[in-house]
Amino acid sequence: MKGVAKIGTVGEERFVVSEQHLIDFAYDGMPQILCTPWLIWFLEHAARNAVLPLLEPGESTVGVVLNVEHLAATPLAVEVVCRARVFYVDGPLISFQIEAYDEHEEIARGMHKLRVIEAARLAKRMQSKTRQP
16 A cells, blocks of 8 residues: 555545435335435445545455445435545544535445455465366
């Protein structure tokens, strides 16, 4: 890494809820709303965005801990803003406070940890788990 992630650094990810982001069981009166797995995807990317400027060539990040409370539903075509703020750093392990808001209210909050890794080292480890023909 090009230095240490600073406490208070914020990463952000914005998106508009589209059909691909909706729950897949919106029938029998259930409204079309943002599904939690997609919300988590955007929250994780907000955290990653906070550290991207610090990564050296060949480095990447992987999520290692995630605790998200999905507080409120968000309908189709509404913008969501996800933010991740660094609150603790322990070498390659970076802890974030995460939150998401739609145009009306806070829709999620929690904690996330990323680990900075060497991509080639991870690729080599994954090779040993891949069956070769």
